[in-house]
Amino acid sequence: MEKKGMQSVEEKNISMVALADIQPSGYNPRKHFDEASLAELADSIRQQGVLQPIGVRPIDESGKFEIVFGERRYRASLMAEMTVIPAVILNVSDEVAEEMAVTENLQRKDVTPIEEANAYQKLIESGRHDIQSLAVQFGKNETYIRTRLKFTALIPEIAELLEKDELTISVASEICRYGEDIQREVFDKHLKEGITYGSWRGMKATEVAKNIERDFTADLDRYNFDKTLCLSCPHNTNNMTLFCEGGCGNCAKRSCLAEMNTAFIVEKSVQALSAHPLLSLGYNPYYYDADAVHRLKELGYEVTEPSGRCYQYPELPEEPQSSDYETEDAFREAKLEYDQEVNDYMEECKELVRRNEEGEISLYAQIGQKDISMCYVEVPTQSSGSGQTAGQEQLSPIQKLEKQDKRNKEIAREKTIDDAKRRIFEVDVTEAKFGAEEDKMIYFFLLSSLRKEHFAIVGIENEDIRYLSDENKLNIIANLTPKAKAVIRRDYLIANFKSNAYGNNAVADLLLEFAQKHMPEALAEIKSSHDEVYEKRHQRIEEKKAVLQVQEQAKHETEHSESDTTEQQPQSQEAAA
Template structure:
């Protein structure tokens, strides 16, 4: 190794170098120099000189030198007023120079834990060391090296506290087990100088307990498969020497959220397959936004339930004999179970009857941690709709498909209205199409930001043009002013655009003329969602069609079997006629 030969070469290359020709290096792991101790060293150098040479290497052919090690002696010599310093002239590569600087700093007695951590990290990143070789090189055990390496992950605020001995190494060791998000919260709430509930001065075990209690999540509260969590380093069961068993707590919030959302999406799809005619939905509270967004992106319509939906009854669980001390207790429990099950079946029957009549609507509800079946009162229908026959599953899907297409149109119209308000078209030529549009709307409204164009001073928000002001404007309109008025008239009128009404059609025509790229983006977004939903509905319709065909085949087979059975029966013998008396 190149570093191993430095000591023998160094003794032959000691020279005197002008301080003016020396500059510090960028790879020195030591970033903090105590001013008091530096002043004390400077005074010692004034009295006795520099007792140990620093290490430098030449910078190209410029006559300048870069410090390899000994920057503190260099700084103190500047303070002492020296012009030259004894230096070992080294001809080494960048990698070796960086390694020597790190190694030399690690041999100092006053190296801080953070400086030590950064130094070990740099040596490992050089590719020449691992934890085992570092332990041998510096006479440390491997656990010591690993603990120091963890300090690299400390956020700067907590690292500074450790540098200044305001928290102990043991406390820092507990904190660095967690991600930056938790570290930031711990610092803001409990380690800042003005923290109300400060943890400074607490023992490491207490800090570990409080972090787990206040900043991690109990995995047992989640329903997803936690097999991978059992061996995860972010599971508190694997972070502490002693744990209370169970699933443990999760310290990786982003991973926890991802595992939960993936589970919810997968289970929702299973429910959809099991109940193809039931709609997906979510409530204002206890929902998972990520799961809802993913299902929507996959083409499923997830309805926002603006009123509370009741959970579908849970099936009673039959008692087990092993759970009871006597047969009498078991029999009593079983009787209660039978009564509960009877009540459960009656309640389910009542719910389904009301669903069949349209009084209630069934939903697969996306919760925060679980997917549940829920139901709620259906929206009020008008008298004509109330008299219509109950729709078949196929008709319901077709009606839902129509509604999905309407939603795509409605969303497009809504977003287009928002975009038009931000587009200034006062300088562009008024087109014939716009001229036609102007006659459609009956009222016009000049936007306040255009008052200045007509020489009208700025008004309060609630003030509008008076009739006299309007008359003055009309009397002397320029071509530009006319265009502004007509376009403002249109823009104001477009606020009434909705779904497939005439105003919405004109709105989209207007946007296609002045902002085609923006409109194309809006239409593409919602049409893509519709196409996905349309595809899903077609798949569900195909499933229903297969079921209907199977039912018809079964019905036909039963009818045929009935006919064959009837034909196989012997004909009734004719009764003899009565003989006349």
């Protein structure tokens, strides 16, 4: 392709540019620089200088330059403690600078496969190249370019192994055919450092490819959904050109495989229910597609684990083909046997339908891992200890559906409540005005503390009612009076005082304030009686304290007198001397 805007180095004058005025560019595909190799280049530069100029371009009007190509020579020059470096100053756009940097580095022999892959990817993303033009420009075949481009899909851990030559290019080429999930498992189980048993390091590419296909892909022949789209899918191992042995191939994208399998089971289950309204949906608790069950429940279908032993529904006999028989007589005899088997099958199906309609059995479409199967469960009779009382009648098919519909509605409400409880904490209620309905809700909860002697005030006249049901509470808050509100609130306060007031806590202070307002005389009497006891006890304590204080004073005076006598004796001895 045409390199519009590219400038030939030979056409430009070479200038000496101060290393202090140069900075690296983010365009360079080379991310790793070998220190030993740089040291060797630095020694060469000290002796001979930089033999090939680097390419730089001006940065705005700052007088600084950005490297277009030659960052390795720049780094080695710094290491060699040079002050200037020969450079070709290029006036090119960002796009051209990036392409020049990538192109120049791709021509180096020591570029790593990952750096090469990222470089090719950048050139294609620039819109100036495609795989064909890259193959021509760099003298590679298209398969080589495509293989390198696939390395950009390697997870970082495996890419690092390739960078460090701990993984061969051929092995990496096999691994990069697969998605991130499979690559992650391959690395964790077989390539991570320290793995001894099951390590794939050192294996040939063909062995790694076979191992991945065996351990991390699924045989499409084992699935029953329509695999037309799979035939052209790039994740089908048949389209990876290796080890293709016919058949549908193996699927290497498990998320897609699971989705197609789930969709197939859901669609087949819905079709079965449409054809047989009295059919129930069940699942094998040990072997079923959980996503299919979940999706069917979201669509409104009831899916349950069959209660009891499941008996396989009869299967339609397979019709014989004339090509399978050596003689016409043998085929005719097989056809007669087949017709009899079909008649037996039809009779058995009719009997099962009758028994299902009369409630003797329950027919199920049972969800498995890859398909659904027809089965039935015996319905326990009264004599078999089902717990059914004599007064209970067997439900008709329509009654069963109505019962199921009622339960489905209950489930919808239950799930709505559960989700609302989880989400309600996310609602910002700080700015909304507190409404009348919310005020009623408050009283609904306060009514839990209402004393029985106040039931009549809120409209409950029946003396036999010992506690308020939710229905009673809803009726009360629908007809609240100012007097009822005051009684409800005060009973709530009293209940909290009773439970939480003690010692010197804040609730105790609030209790005394409440009592002072509503029962001042009684509070004064209570307080007086307890204060009287306190005063007597206080008097006794003060008397004991007075006695102790007299004793302490006497003891102190005695100790002081003895101390004075001791001090006077040495003074008398000194005077005599």
